[in-house]
Amino acid sequence: GQNIDQPTEMTATEGAIVQINCTYQTSGFNGLFWYQQHAGEAPTFLSYNVLDGLEEKGRFSSFLSRSKGYSYLLLKELQMKDSASYLCAVMDSNYQLIWGAGTKLIIKP
Amino acid sequence: ETGVTQTPRHLVMGMTNKKSLKCEQHLGHNAMYWYKQSAKKPLELMFVYSLEERVENNSVPSRFSPECPNSSHLFLHLHTLQPEDSALYLCASSQGTGGYNEQFFGPGTRLTVL
Numbered sequence: 001g002q003n004i005d006q007p008t009e010m011t012a013t014e015g016a017i018v019q020i021n022c023t024y025q026t027s028g029f030n031g032l033f034w035y036q037q038h039a040g041e042a043p044t045f046l047s048y049n050v051l052d053g054l055e056e057k058g059r060f061s062s063f064l065s066r067s068k069g070y071s072y073l074l075l076k077e078l079q080m081k082d083s084a085s086y087l088c089a090v091m092d093s094n095y096q097l098i099w100g101a102g103t104k105l106i107i108k109p
Numbered sequence: 110e111t112g113v114t115q116t117p118r119h120l121v122m123g124m125t126n127k128k129s130l131k132c133e134q135h136l137g138h139n140a141m142y143w144y145k146q147s148a149k150k151p152l153e154l155m156f157v158y159s160l161e162e163r164v165e166n167n168s169v170p171s172r173f174s175p176e177c178p179n180s181s182h183l184f185l186h187l188h189t190l191q192p193e194d195s196a197l198y199l200c201a202s203s204q205g206t207g208g209y210n211e212q213f214f215g216p217g218t219r220l221t222v223l
Contacts, residue, residue: 004151008149030207030208031208031209033211041216042113042199042214042215042216042217043152043199043214044214045211045212045213048209048211050208050209087152089152091208095206095207095208096154096157096165097152097154097212098151099151099152099153100151101149101150101151102149102151
């Protein structure tokens with residue numbers, strides 16, 4: 001079956017760096033997405049990786065290793081507003097998004 | 110209105126009721142989606158419409174019935190639901206359905222079935 005694994009919850013300190021990991025096993029691969037979802041709100045797009053390597057976008061970076069079925073989202077200079085759930089999703093060979101259950105990130109002052 | 114809108118935001122219904130959820134996208138996209146989001150579970154894709162044609166139906170019970178009258182509007186008709194159907198129902202849209210197609214989500218309808 002298809003599976004996306006990410007930690008359920010993580011805690012970090014304001015101003016620090018946190019890395020949220022995602023491992024996947026899917027039938028085919030057409031890219032990996034990261035979304036952010038604040039409590040009670042819609043998920044919003046953060047990043048897309050289809051080739052191996054690091055994509056940097058401001059304080060957020062996303063890394064992909066297709067051979068390892070692995071990605072991470074790196075958040076730098078954490079702010080209180082970064083407290084949210086972070087969803088990893090992989091597009092399979094049928095161009096369907098397979099979602100992880102999300103990682104709830106708690107930022108402490 | 111901008112982006113993707115959904116109404117109602119909250120809905121409480123009995124198991125014998127019939128109700129409909131509405132989604133509208135103002136982005137000129139060609140694909141629309143219904144997802145179910147339950148606490149601590151992955152998003153479950155329910156239906157996909159591309160150019161108003163249903164292209165995906167992921168073994169969803171028949172008590173959920175989608176309707177896509179045009180590329181901007183999507184409905185989810187609900188009847189004789191079960192308490193386990195209580196969840197957040199999210200609508201999303203994207204330009205297309207393949208490859209890099211960022212999905213834009215609406216705020217969701219929080220559904221409670223009594």
